[in-house]
Amino acid sequence: MDDRPIDSRKERILRAIIDDYIQTASPVGSRTISRKYETSLSSATIRNEMSDLEELGYLAQPHVSAGRVPSVKAYRLYVDRLLEPGTVPQDPQAKAYFSQRVHQMEDVITTAAQAISEFTRYTAVVMMPKQLELRVSTLQLVPMPRGSALLVIVTDTGAIRDTVIRVSEGLDGDALYAISRMLTEHLAGRTLQDVQEMLGTYSRQMGGDAQVLQGIADLASQMARQSATDTVTVGGSHNILNYPEYSDVEKARAFLSVLEEKEKLMALLPDGRDAFTVRIGPEMGMEEMDGCSVVTASYQVGADHNGFVGVIGPTRMPYGRVLSALSAVGSALSEMLGE
Amino acid sequence: MDDRPIDSRKERILRAIIDDYIQTASPVGSRTISRKYETSLSSATIRNEMSDLEELGYLAQPHVSAGRVPSVKAYRLYVDRLLEPGTVPQDPQAKAYFSQRVHQMEDVITTAAQAISEFTRYTAVVMMPKQLELRVSTLQLVPMPRGSALLVIVTDTGAIRDTVIRVSEGLDGDALYAISRMLTEHLAGRTLQDVQEMLGTYSRQMGGDAQVLQGIADLASQMARQSATDTVTVGGSHNILNYPEYSDVEKARAFLSVLEEKEKLMALLPDGRDAFTVRIGPEMGMEEMDGCSVVTASYQVGADHNGFVGVIGPTRMPYGRVLSALSAVGSALSEMLGE
DNA sequence: TGTTAGCACTCTCGACCGTTGAGTGCTAAC
DNA sequence: GTTAGCACTCAACGGTCGAGAGTGCTAACA
Secondary structure, three states: OOOOOOOHHHHHHHHHHHHHHHHHOOOEOHHHHHHHOOOOOOHHHHHHHHHHHHHOOOEEOOOOOOOEEEOHHHHHHHHHHHOOOOOOOOOHHHHHHHHHHOOOHHHHHHHHHHHHHHHHOOEEEEEOOOOOOOEEEEEEEEEEOOOEEEEEEEEOOOOEEEEEEEOOOOOOHHHHHHHHHHHHHHHOOOEHHHHHHHHHHHHHHHOOOHHHHHHHHHHHHHHHHHHHOOOEEEEOHHHHHHOHHHOOHHHHHHHHHHHHOHHHHHHHOOOOOOOEEEEEHHHHOOHHHOOEEEEEEEEEEOOOEEEEEEEEEEOOOOHHHHHHHHHHHHHHHHHHHHO | OOOOOOOHHHHHHHHHHHHHHHHHOOOEOHHHHHHHOOOOOOHHHHHHHHHHHHHOOOEEOOOOOOOEEEOHHHHHHHHHHHOOOOOOOOOHHHHHHHHHHOOOHHHHHHHHHHHHHHHHOOEEEEEOOOOOOOEEEEEEEEEEOOOEEEEEEEEOOOOEEEEEEEOOOOOOHHHHHHHHHHHHHHHOOOEHHHHHHHHHHHHHHOOOOHHHHHHHHHHHHHHHHHHHOOOEEEEOHHHHHHOHHHOOHHHHHHHHHHHHOHHHHHHHOOOOOOOEEEEEHHHHOOHHHOOEEEEEEEEEEOOOEEEEEEEEEEOOOOHHHHHHHHHHHHHHHHHHHHO
16 A cells, blocks of 8 residues: 655545545535535645545545545544543533543443443443452451341452352351451452462361362452453443434444444453544444444543543544544543542 | 234245244245245145235335245244243253363353353343342451552452552551451441441541441442342354345444443343243334344352343344253353352 | 235335536646 | 537336136036
């Protein structure tokens, strides 16, 4: 592919074509550009430029007498300009829209996904940050009916997980508390990995309540596993059907299937820690998503955990608007979760 | 509408029409029935019967030279036969399919929804039972970093909920345990409603730690609220796009939107406690769902809590097969959750 | 009285056009 | 380098037509 830089007039024209195509979803002709965007140039001139742009790989023609359609390369150029440092403003309306809808902290993530999808009218994804190296802060057994107890592990970051385990019928609340104290004393400050490894050592000292130890080991490994795989929520998946590029049912089906498969979905999301990313169709290397783009903005929680808010929609997407909305919701999330 | 009973031959023909229509999704002609189902009758005879059935409201004609299509009334008759007591067998394949996929107890519900949707190739819904009148069994504060504590409430049914509350910095693990003991002593055996009401009374005795009491009140009310609204999970929503009746994108969009709105979704589910229900299109009184049916099977957890597994798909659905699959998964769920 | 063959009729669907209009590339003039 | 003009291409639209499916009706038959 030809990578010579293009002059500023070509770029202006290219941008105009993309803008128009984003609005209309149909191939853009030279006359449209000459009348709506570059009024000082005739359609013939535009035509020459468009012909050049096509040769350079920025435009494509669905068929000879249709207008031009931007290529992936064109979108790339377009969004790279948008992503130049400091050029993504926050959309205050998006922020307000989101803030109004958050009522319960427990489901901020879900709410964020819904708010983004409603606001942008695209499909939204929100990802909670991975947390590695969690350390146990407290470990406690809470009595439950019928010889069970609830094992609760709290980590230094405040993450909580619990599971029900069986214990000897004889153990009452006080006995369980005593065990909890001892366990906490031994295990506090250790990472979840450590805890799993150490349990062999302690089983002797504990004098037999292997059930409890097994429960702890299981829960610790589960927590470690869960905290290492990010949690991701999707909102407004039906929104894709708003767009003519997905009026083909087969395409829509493929799209929706990807959203329901966690693994594939994760593969769409960026793995770096860029403030913003835009991944355009084929760049993602997943056939079902060829007509799509994924736009994300990262948000910070605490010192070094970061998650993403994102939008998945057709490649023809008002990237500027979407980025601003994501930026706003992302920063709102940072504030809320940062406490 | 005419409600005279129809004779057995008419019914056989009607059933044949429905069966054929379920397979092919296209209007059924008299000749098809005469050749594939009622080989002893000529197409002309079938034609006469079909004409009668149309007059009785069981069949409709999309246009004059098309075949007949079953009406809602016809489906009703058809499924009522299927639902006659003792006529829904369990599908062992469905049970196996589901059982193989369950690994972690925490997400049985999600797994069930996925398994059902994959197995039947329809959209699945699974509902956890409502639990009213929950009584507190244990109440415990678990120390957390930085002046917080985790408040855990366990109910007699084994339901667990927790929330983070702020406590005076001075309180260590032992102090929190002492408070937990006292709280449990006072509140054990009370319903969640009681707990909320009683908190006023105890605030005096507690000598000031209003934060803790407030936390309990909040959590109790939240638990009460959550346990009163059922949790429902959807799986395989994209499956609807497999069926030609939803190749119209607008219809598909409406369908998917309903699934994403909890309230509308709940309205589709039955509120009784029947072992099986089939609700056909217009019977649900929701325009978007006119071309759909909702089939559910209930499953029991404990003495008197029951939830549902269900399938949402086009009215033209192999009800027998779907019911058997649901029945199997439902009973598997009962076993798993019954412990 | 119920069943059936035969036939005319209706209506959808797909194929096959000509027409229209948008848009292009090329040429020649400015 | 820009632009007007023109011939050319091609998708989209609309109309026509024949084929095929299916019906209702009639008349004959058991």
